[in-house]
Each structure stands twice: as structure tokens, then as C-alpha cells.
Amino acid sequence: MSTYDYDLFVIGGGSGGVRAARVAAGETGARVALAEEDRYGGTCVIRGCVPKKLMVFASEFASMPSLANGYGWDIEAGSFDWPTFRGHLNTELDRLEGIYRSLLKNSGVETFDARARLKDAHTVELSTGETKTAKTILIASGGHPVRPDMPNADLGIVSDDIFHLENLPKSILIVGGGYIACEFACIFHGLGVEVTQYYRGAQILRGFDDEARGLIAEAMLERGIKLHLGTNIVEMAPADADHNLSGSTASDAAMGADASMMGALSAAAKGDRSGPIWVKPTSGKPRAFDVVLFATGRDPNSSDLGLEDLGIEVGRRGEIVVDEFSKTACDSVYAIGDVTNRVNLTPVAIREGMAFVETVFKDNPTAVDHDLIPSAIFTQPEMGTVGLSEEAARDREPIDVYCTSFRPMQTAFAGKPDRVLMKLVVSVATRKVLGCHIVAPNAGEMIQLAGIAIKMGATKEDFDRTVAVHPTMSEEIVTMKTPMRTA
Structure with missing residues (x-):
């Protein structure tokens, strides 16, 4: 019989922490508890990716009437009602938080709506005054935006x-x-x-x-x-x-x-x-x-967690220092996600949580591969990117740059000045595609698929052998035959 209350105690109810908790409990039968001081779902679901993307969708409707007019539709621009949108947004976030709570409950994870900090290597102290013990503790407390150090x-x-x-x-x-x-x-x-x-x-x-x-x-x-x-x-x-x-x-x-x-x-x-x-x-x-x-940066949520007393190293910005398996200097304490300040993306935190479970609860040491991670920036137009920039690649080795910028059919027809960019950065020596950069509507959707090929080690000739889908913007990725420049 274990001398601990739980096999695993997770601090933080964001995407990474919730995934690690429910997989450990649901797939390995571990006794798991999780503490979250705010709302379940963390930055991504409650105050980051999800509400931001819904705001992106809302903001894009403003340009649709003028675009439709260029195609012969008689559509007038209306006004935006923030209270209506915000009400719908809050309803959706409540629904998603409920899903996160249900996932934990259905997996057998005990939850505490409280702040938790480390009391010793196997004990957490809750803001309710309770203390709980666990064989392993996982810190997945995320990060927070910071204000500059200036008056007012x-x-x-x-x-x-x-x-x-x-x-x-x-x-x-x-x-x-x-x-x-x-x-x-x-x-x-x-x-x-x-x-x-x-x-x-x-x-x-x-x-x-x-x-x-x-x-x-x-x-x-x-x-x-x-x-x-x-x-x-x-x-x-x-x-x-x-x-x-x-x-x-x-x-x-x-x-x-x-x-x-x-x-x-x-x-x-x-x-x-x-x-x-x-x-x-x-x-x-x-x-x-x-x-x-x-919007001047984010720092890890690592303060007042009791780390120093356990000899757990913290970096300059407050990030918890971990090894390739997400273990801290204390053998029973691990950390994943933004609190480690490695690659601060939700899917990465989820991958790290899964790798943690494989390592600790399935006896299968698994390190997360942080190389060639696709990402998107939801500006207007969007940017999708994977791999090395032209500048980073040319500092490493000789490269060929295949690039084209043009006015896309949909907006050009309506007389809009919008331009898009398709770019491949290619190694001269191996012909591997080192980086792909797309600036275009829905670039995030395109880069997900391009990321698969580049992660597999595709060469420029592999792209060339692929038949284009016409007429699309993305076909330019496989039709660029001559380097724009060599660096």
C-alpha cells in the first residue's frame, strides 16, 4: 500500500496539466489529483488561443461587404455589437471549461479549486489549508503577461x-x-x-x-x-x-x-x-x-511555488529548468508547458504532458522533439511558418531561396491591393527544405500540412514532384522552379 495520497499531483489546470492528469489516471490507473486556482482550461482556452481566434473571426467580417461588392453583391457594412459578441464568447468559454472539468472527472482525477505550492518533495500545500502527498508532482502552472516597469x-x-x-x-x-x-x-x-x-x-x-x-x-x-x-x-x-x-x-x-x-x-x-x-x-x-x-512579453508562473527550498533551478525569466524528460533538479518533481519557457505553444504543452506520462507511468522514457514545430500568427493576413527563417538558415549553411509574392485571385478580382507570400528555404547541400513561410489568408491551415512534409525531411524535388491543386494560392509552393536567390 502506497504511503502517499496520490501517485501524481498536478499543479495547473491548463491544456498540458489536464492532458497529463487524465491520461495518467485513465490509461494507467494512477491515483491523480489536480489543483487549479483559476479557471480550468488555462491560458489557451480561457484567455488566449480560443477567445482570441473567435475575435479574429469576428474582426474579419468587417472586410466582407466591400469584397462582396466587388463580386456584384449589394451588401452594406453593419455595426459591430461588442456586448452581444462578449456574451456569446463567455457562454462558449463556460462550455469549454465544463468540458475540461468533465474530462478530469470521467477519468477519475480528483480536483481542487485552489492554489497549490510545494511544501516538500512529495507534499503540496493548498490555499484551503489542506496538504496532500504524492509520489510525483507535475508543475503545469503556465505563464502570465507582464507590464513594463514604469510609472502608471x-x-x-x-x-x-x-x-x-x-x-x-x-x-x-x-x-x-x-x-x-x-x-x-x-x-x-x-x-x-x-x-x-x-x-x-x-x-x-x-x-x-x-x-x-x-x-x-x-x-x-x-x-x-x-x-x-x-x-x-x-x-x-x-x-x-x-x-x-x-x-x-x-x-x-x-x-x-x-x-x-x-x-x-x-x-x-x-x-x-x-x-x-x-x-x-x-x-x-x-x-x-x-x-x-x-503586449510586451510573458513570464512563467513560478513565483511562490516553494521551488527554491527544494533546490529546483529557476532561470532568468522565472522559467523552471528541466531536462529532456521534463524533470527538475528534484527527482520527484517535473514541469511542462509555459512555466518551463521552452516552446510556449498549447500543442507543445500537450505533447510534453503525454511524454511525461510515457516516461513516469509507462516506463517508456520519452523526450519531446522541439524541432520543426509549425506555428501560425493570426494577423490579417495570417502567417504560417515552420523551420528556419532565411536569415537563420543562411547563417548555418549555403541555401537556395524560392519565393513568390502575388495578388491572390479572390481579392484581386475585387480590386483589393492584398498580397500573399510563399517561400521555401532549401539547403544547397542536401536539397532538404529547411523552412517554409506563408503569408496569406488561412496560412495556418496550409502550414499544418506543409509541416508534415518538412518534418519528414522532404526535399525541394519532393515538392516539385507534387502536382499542383489549381486554382489555389498554395499551388505556388510546388510550382516554384527557379531560386529567387542563393545565400
Whole structure:
């Protein structure tokens, strides 16, 4: 008879933790418990991938009437009702959370709606005051968005807060240039919000293929998003009439604002704290925004978990350091998902959870392969990517670059300026496709299938031997015969 309450205790009810818990219980008969202090489903289901993608869908309807008009349909653009959408969204998230709870219950996992921390190598302490013991403990506590370290940063919101906005703002400033910042810039613009984006770097989407991210930046500007590169916030404050911004009052700075903004300033000056926020950038004039969204990074949820007392190493950003099998420096404690800051994607966390169960409960040591993971950025247009960027590949070996950019049939017919990009990065020596980058509507759907071929080690000649599906955008991936350049 085991001396522990459970064989496994999971801290965190997100996608990775739930998958590990229910597979361990359901497939191996292990006695499993899980603690979640917030909502089941974690970042992806409750405040990330799922609600964000539903917002993407909502925002894309804005462009459909003008496209339909180009095809002869007499369709007028309507107005977007945020409260209606948000109500439907909350209903859907409640439904999904219920599914997660049911999956755990039906697998025999005992759940605790509480925060858990490590008391020792085999004991967790719950915020309810209870303590539970387990032979193995799995930390799957995820991550959280962070605000910059500057005065009045609390005036801004982070991505978690977006889904709780009571009203859709008329204007928003988005600070950051990563995929979260760019996705929400496109979403809010599609919903009819005036969008300004500040990014301190020279180009958005750092780390992705230069050509692909350049096309997305151009498309965002073309659509009317006010993208300011090499720009950051110097100062921000409530838009009180008597607030001083580097020598000028907010009312002085407002002289250049339009009448509606002056009206908002007046409301703020009267004590309406839902009024605008004044922002001074590193370049350009100060101005007010209804909402400031900080999309400047995420950190692992590893604080106050009792890690240090067990000698568990934590990295510079708070990530739990693990080996290839997700084990920490403490033999009975493992960690998966965003809290390890390896590849912060939901399907990766799920894979890590499955590999953990194989390793610990099925006596089959399994390491997750973090190489050649396809991913998508849900900007408008989308980017789908797998493998090396042109820049990373050419630093490693000689490459051929096959690339084409064109106006797709559907939008070109309606007179739209939209452009798409299809790109293959190929090793000169082995002819293997090292990277594939697509910027186009539904690029995420395309890259999933391209990722299979590239993961299998497909060569450029394998692509060439594949017959094109015509007429499609994706056929260009198999019809590019001559390198655009060699590097």
C-alpha cells in the first residue's frame, strides 16, 4: 500500500496539466489529483488561443461587404455589437471549461479549486489549508503577461484583460511588436477601433522570417493601423486637465486633439477614470487613448511555488529548468508547458504532458522533439511558418531561396491591393527544405500540412514532384522552379 495520497499531483489546470492528469489516471490507473486556482482550461482556452481566434473571426467580417461588392453583391457594412459578441464568447468559454472539468472527472482525477505550492518533495500545500502527498508532482502552472516597469503602468491592460472589457474602446494603443501585439492590432482594427501600435524595434515579429514579417507590416499599414517602429512610451498618466506631461498640461497637449477627444478629456477631468490615458512617446507628440494594451512579453508562473527550498533551478525569466524528460533538479518533481519557457505553444504543452506520462507511468522514457514545430500568427493576413527563417538558415549553411509574392485571385478580382507570400528555404547541400513561410489568408491551415512534409525531411524535388491543386494560392509552393536567390 502506497504511503502517499496520490501517485501524481498536478499543479495547473491548463491544456498540458489536464492532458497529463487524465491520461495518467485513465490509461494507467494512477491515483491523480489536480489543483487549479483559476479557471480550468488555462491560458489557451480561457484567455488566449480560443477567445482570441473567435475575435479574429469576428474582426474579419468587417472586410466582407466591400469584397462582396466587388463580386456584384449589394451588401452594406453593419455595426459591430461588442456586448452581444462578449456574451456569446463567455457562454462558449463556460462550455469549454465544463468540458475540461468533465474530462478530469470521467477519468477519475480528483480536483481542487485552489492554489497549490510545494511544501516538500512529495507534499503540496493548498490555499484551503489542506496538504496532500504524492509520489510525483507535475508543475503545469503556465505563464502570465507582464507590464513594463514604469510609472502608471497599471493604467494599461494586458492580454488577459481584453476579454473582460465592458465596452469596445474608440481608440487603443498597443505597445509591443510580437505576435500577440500584432494579432490584437489587426483584431481591434477589424472591429472598428482606431489602432496605434508602438514597437521599439526596427520591425515587428522579431525572430520570424524578415520577408514575411515585412509583408505583414506593410499589410497592417495598408489597412490603416498606425504602426510606429523605433517607438516606445516615455511617460503615461491619467488624462486629468491638470496633469503635467514633461512641462505641458494634458489640456495644453490636447490642443491638437479632435473635438471628441476633448470631450473625453473633459469626462476624465471630472473624475471618470474610464477616460483616456495620456501617453508621451519617444518620438512624436503626446496624445490620448481610450485604452493602452501592453503586449510586451510573458513570464512563467513560478513565483511562490516553494521551488527554491527544494533546490529546483529557476532561470532568468522565472522559467523552471528541466531536462529532456521534463524533470527538475528534484527527482520527484517535473514541469511542462509555459512555466518551463521552452516552446510556449498549447500543442507543445500537450505533447510534453503525454511524454511525461510515457516516461513516469509507462516506463517508456520519452523526450519531446522541439524541432520543426509549425506555428501560425493570426494577423490579417495570417502567417504560417515552420523551420528556419532565411536569415537563420543562411547563417548555418549555403541555401537556395524560392519565393513568390502575388495578388491572390479572390481579392484581386475585387480590386483589393492584398498580397500573399510563399517561400521555401532549401539547403544547397542536401536539397532538404529547411523552412517554409506563408503569408496569406488561412496560412495556418496550409502550414499544418506543409509541416508534415518538412518534418519528414522532404526535399525541394519532393515538392516539385507534387502536382499542383489549381486554382489555389498554395499551388505556388510546388510550382516554384527557379531560386529567387542563393545565400
